Amino acid sequence: MKKVLLSILAILVAVAALVGIKTAFDNSRKDEVTGAKVLNFYNWGDYIDPNLLTKFTKETGYKVNYQTFDSNEAMYTKIKQGGTNYDLTVPSDYMVDKMAEEGLLSPLDKSKITGMNNIDSRFLNQTFDKNNKYSVPYFWGTLGILYNKKKVSADQIDTWSKLWSPQFKKQILLVDSARDILGMTLISQGKSVNDQNVADLAAAKGKLDTLMPNVKAIVADELKIYMAQGEATLGVTYSGEAAQAMAQNSDLAYLVPKDGSNEWFDNLVIPKNAKHKDAAYALINFLNKPENAKQNAEYVGYATANKGAYALLPADEKSDPAFYPSAATLDRLQVYQTFNQEWTQRYNDAFLEFKISR
Known part of the structure; x- marks a missing residue:
């Protein structure tokens, strides 16, 4: 029953x-x-x-x-x-x-x-x-570098190319974004973030591959959490994500490299x-x-x-120039233009190849 x-x-x-x-x-x-x-x-x-x-x-x-x-x-x-x-x-x-x-x-x-x-x-x-x-x-906002002031000074990372320094081995977090990471690499080579030249993209991919020894992880929203917890010395991320991390850890600061970056809306x-x-x-x-x-x-x-x-x-x-940049900084920023399907795929494929090379 x-x-x-x-x-x-x-x-x-x-x-x-x-x-x-x-x-x-x-x-x-x-x-x-x-x-x-x-x-x-x-x-x-x-x-x-x-x-x-x-x-x-x-x-x-x-x-x-x-x-x-x-x-x-x-x-x-x-x-x-x-x-x-x-x-x-x-x-x-x-x-x-x-x-x-x-x-x-x-x-x-x-x-x-x-x-x-x-x-x-x-x-x-x-x-x-x-x-x-x-x-x-x-x-x-902007794309820039979030860094731990106790481990690195601003002048050691004031251009994108300085991220390739051997001193940062396994100390960099990258935001998981093809346009942003390939864009910073193109800027470091004196190119536009909207570059649509096959040879330029190949050169950027080649240089980006050499950054991998310094990359600890490629992550999304959790980047700000890891930086706030002291998991890495540097993080390539967005200004607002940096602000949230800085609110949790006073040892952190944010800068836009002087060779330029992306301004997004x-x-x-x-x-x-x-x-x-x-x-x-x-x-x-x-x-x-x-x-x-x-x-x-x-x-x-x-x-x-x-x-x-x-x-x-x-x-x-x-008055914080990291989040409300000066006119001089704004003049060095670039806005992403729309890519057609072919170039969107080229950038995505290049970035995917970089990620799976870890």
Whole structure:
């Protein structure tokens, strides 16, 4: 009898589970069909203050379904494949251009956007999106070197080529990004980060291969954690990731090599197949408010494109040249241009060959 009861109980549990799954599925479908107050937000990892999302839901009633990606290419592939309808995502400069060219983005209805007057004009009307037809500036920053001041001085790493010094054997962490790592190598050879010459790329790949003895690991978001924990002396990473690591370890500092680097811009865009566009506009407008943009910048650690938010930041943050570079430094920075499929693949293949040579 006990076995019979247990069997009946097991069946009831299974049925309940199936009902629960069906209910969740039905609710999800209902959201899509009815346009319920939902926002499907696809963003980089740890790239918005969670408290702001809570505040946004309280103010607007929109529930945020939040998913993350770790590269522009991963985000692009997911959206291009379809199947999952995201309402808002955050591509970098060159990827905005690529997605717009391929018809993956919805042109912005400017009548539904507020707070654009809070955006610094320097970040508007960029070459990757003239007149901001598809994008609203979010954060910006640089690629540089995060280093432990107790183990190395700034003048020992003030150009990219100095990373190849034998003194840094197994002491460098690299961000897992083909454009960034090949880009820094090209700069070290006096070339552009947008170089599309076969011989130049081969030379850069050859030089990059010789850096491998100094590379401890090639990682993604966890780079800032490893650096904060003292796992390596140097890390090639983004300014905001560096800021978060520095907040955890006062021995760390960040610099942009004097031979130049990449300046990047991340942007809010609405995918073509978005089902909840009003929700997307609501979050854009929410994030355009200076007080919200300031809170977000302090949490994320990246430089804000919102001039109203910048004015609210503490003086020591606004004056830090590592995160708000001088005009002279900005003049030495390069913005990534969109590659066609052939050159995207060439860079990706070169970087993959470098990684598997470990």
